Amino acid sequence: MFQSHFYHETIRNTVVAFGTLFDDIKVHKLNADGTDRISIQVPLAYAAREKYIQRLKEDSRLNDDEYPNAHVQMTLPRMSFNMTSLNYDASRKRNTIHRRRVKDIENTQGQLSYQYAEVPYNMGFELGVYASTFEDGLQIVEQIVPYFTPEFNVTFQTAGGTSDINTKIDLPIVLEGVNLDYDFLGEMETRRLLNWTLTFNVKSYLYGPVRRDKTIIQSKTTLFDLGDGLTSGQVAGLCGTTGAVSRIDIGISGGTGIFIDGSQTNPPAIPPYIFTKTEYQINNPAGSGTGDVIDGGGNIVDPTTAYKPFIVDRRPFFTVDFANGNKGIDDWRMTSDDTQITNPDATSGVITDPQDAVRTAVEVTMQREYERGFRRFNVRTPMGARTSVNTGTALPSASWSAGDPNLGTWNDAQNIATVKSGGTTLEYVFTTTGQRKSVDVTAATADRQQSFINFLKPWIESKAAAGDPVQVYIYDGYQLAFHDTAQRDPAKGNLAMRGSWESGWSGNIAARFPMPDFSKSSHIEFRENEVIPWRDEVGIHGFMVDAASNAGDTAGNYGIPRAPGYFEFYRDRGLDIIGEAVPVIQGAGGTYDLNPDLYKLTPYVGYGGGTADGLVGNFWGNRNWRTIFPSTTDSEIHMVVQWSFQGAPGGINSEYWNGATYDFAGITAEIKQAHDNGFVVDAGFGPYLSASPAEEAKRSIVLDYIVELGGSGGE
Structure with missing residues (x-):
């Protein structure tokens, strides 16, 4: 029934990895003045808890004629651990027939080595802590427990025959309980024993045999x-x-x-x-x-x-927004100083100590929503936002070059006019404090690109290694940017388009910020310089591109004609592409329907307010979405719902606020109708993190519901 022998030592190495976590615990004994008297490294052994306790309680006499009265007991404190269970975890199972392939590990010409999908198993462990004093036990436990919240990830190097296929995986080790036992009863001369028992669940994987196939x-x-x-x-x-x-x-x-x-x-x-x-x-x-x-x-x-096919994936997106136009043009439309803080060497990503905005977004926001159940993420305006007016509209930008501290100039009306002659340009905003150096003398220029490489890339890779991958998309602007109106000199740091006060600049907008034309080498050069690093340096899955609902309408039948090859530019470079805006056409009497020549070209995302009809800026509500029924087999049409504080206009909650409470049943019913119509419902908001008001904190109900509706696909 089974193949010949194979053994990858996965269980053994998991046991070793678990034990290694606790092999350097120390207990310090103090003098009366608080100085260290002695430091003891706590011994660790692999042993069952019950036998270890029995050994500690024994009055071990040495049966030796030379030393008839010698007494030996085990010294405390000590620790022991052992594996207690191995259980299959169906919730983490991937499709069995998925394969990982590498060059043949024995270098056989014309062959590949491959392995079928890993099998998820949960391994139970117990860690025993034994002490004679309460203080010793507390020292040991307190050095362990804070790292588990409730899980701690260990990067695990696989061994044996799978080393070339599965080099590294992340093992979440979950602390499930801590119990303390006292020995109060017994004779006065009986030794006192304090026993702490910590139970863990390691979410590991087992691997089948390595097979070979022809190339x-x-x-x-x-x-x-x-x-x-x-x-x-x-x-x-x-x-x-x-x-x-x-x-x-x-x-x-x-x-x-x-x-x-x-x-x-x-x-x-x-x-x-x-x-x-x-x-x-x-x-x-x-x-x-x-x-x-x-x-x-x-x-x-x-x-x-x-139409050129694309994989229909109906899983919802969660949007991570770095900029929405709240700050002025000098700060590139970042939402706040915190979103500009940049420190690639940051050691913390917590909100209370935001050492780096990217690390905080990854380790707090994205990890939280990953644990909620989201597996697709839309990172919007990671490098700031372009602006069309001084005080208002912000357009998303994902220009990789904007995060380069050595660039020295950025592409807006002021900069383009002076870059050739060396005039003053807008100031680089990504600093260690989040404020420009001219505002904060303590601020130091920092590398925003490196922050994405250091923090987002390993997070993406860790999920893939654990067998539960994520898809991260970057939300980008549609237009390109050039220093010259002849469109031969691509600009970098594509951010601010123009200021409303610069009337002389407005006439050059079309020439300096053209629609992409992939028959022109300068357009290809521009887009590749801003797109490829996201793929190669960070490992993102694809792009959402602003205002691209007509990108496939090369004939101009339904709007502004676009140059051919737009979607293919991304796909030919191994990137997924999603068009922002709504691929619909207006019929008689104000009715709308999906554009039959566009909606099968690529997935589309309607990014706007809530779903209520008539809301300003709401793509879907203003187009009678309740009468539109996208196919769930050959289309992927996303409806991004947002949240407005206390029922203000523009959110999914706007119609369901009575001044004091929300009608969450009404909100979720509306979302379900959109889902049942055939839309994929995305979350354009996160949970409310402040302590009050309590009603706003309940928005997590809606996020949970979006995940619950979910959808399949994506492999």
Whole structure:
């Protein structure tokens, strides 16, 4: 039934890792003046609690003729631990057939080593603390308990045959209970024993055998020669009365990149050689002009059924917002000083001591919502927000270069006008205190990019290693930015667009902040410089891009035409892409429906206020969302609900506040209706953290409900 022998030492190493946590506990004995008299390292042994207690209580006499009256007892304090249980944990189980693959661990040519998904098991442990005085026991316990809140993560290096496949995982060790036993009864000469028992649950994994599989060394691609038919009504490459498309079959062999048919003798110098299937929208050969699409078999098909596929994932998002326009242009529209605090070497992420805004966002906000059940995160305005007016609208920006302390200039009206001549530019805002150096003399310039590398990246990797991965998206602006109106010189630090007082600047907006055109190398250069580091240095999953609901409307049928290749730019670079704004069209009488030529191109997110009709700035409520029913199989349409303090306009709670309390049944019923219609409901707010008012703290009810509704997909 089972394969030949394998043994990865996973259980053994878990036991060792657990014991190592407690092998350097010390007890200090003090003099009367409070100075150290002696420091004792508490011995630790692997032993069952009951046998250890029995050994401590024994009057151990040495049966030796030379020393007939010698008495030996174990000295205290001491500790012991042992493994007590091993139980399967179905709540952490992933799909069994998922595989991890690496280059063959025995370096066999043409083969890969792989392993099926890890199997989650909970390992129970007991730690016994034995002391003769209450003070000794308290010293030991107090050195252990504060680290468990209630869990403590240990990075675990797997061993044996799996070391090349599963190099490191995070083991959450959960403290489940602490009990104290006294020995009050007995004779006066009986030794006193204080026994503390700490119980733990280690959420570990077990791994099956390593298998081998052959490597794909040859692939074949079918290309369709459409000539110049993409831009004119006369379609080239179509022949005969059937309208079939002529095609060229080619292939790529091995690692040389030489085409099998010899048609290309000088392949690109840098692998991998990737062919991306692109479905071109062309005119109908018969001249109907309906925008037919050529499918993979060369057939002309209905455009509403032929789109580049994406994986439908109906799990909700949680939004982490660094900036929403509360601060002025000099501070790049960051929400507060705390969101600007930057210290890549920070040792704390707690709210009461925010040494680094990124670390606090990751370890407090994102970890809290991860524990609530969210697995998809939208990080909005991580590097600040662009602004279209001095006192108002803030547009999201995720420009990687904005977090570089060595950049020296940032892209706004003032900076672009002076960067060539060396004039004064806006001041870099990411400092150790969160205030600009001109405001706070104690502030030191800090590297915001490194903070994301140091704190967000390992958090993402730890979840993947634990078998419960997260998807982190960066919310970005749609427009690009250039120093010159000819759009040849990409700008960096893309933040503030213009100030309302600068009338002379307004005429250059379209030229300096154009819509992306991926037929231009300068546009590609700009976007790659700001996008790729997020992928390579931080490990994010993809991007949400502002105002992209018409990004796929290359013909301009439903709004402003966009250059082709927008979504493919991200996908071809291994990044997921989600368009912000609503892919709907307006019908007669103020009705709305999903745009059939857009909504299957990519997921979309409607980011606005609550769902109530008529609310200002509310994408969904103003478009009669109750009459729209997205398909749950071929579309992924998100509705981001927000919260307004004490029922102010713009939140999911606005209609359900009576001046004193919320109608949470009404709020959750509305969210359920949106979910049942086919929308994915996202959370654009977090829990209320202050002590009062109590009614606002209950917003966690809604967050829990969004997670409970949930959704599947994403692998």
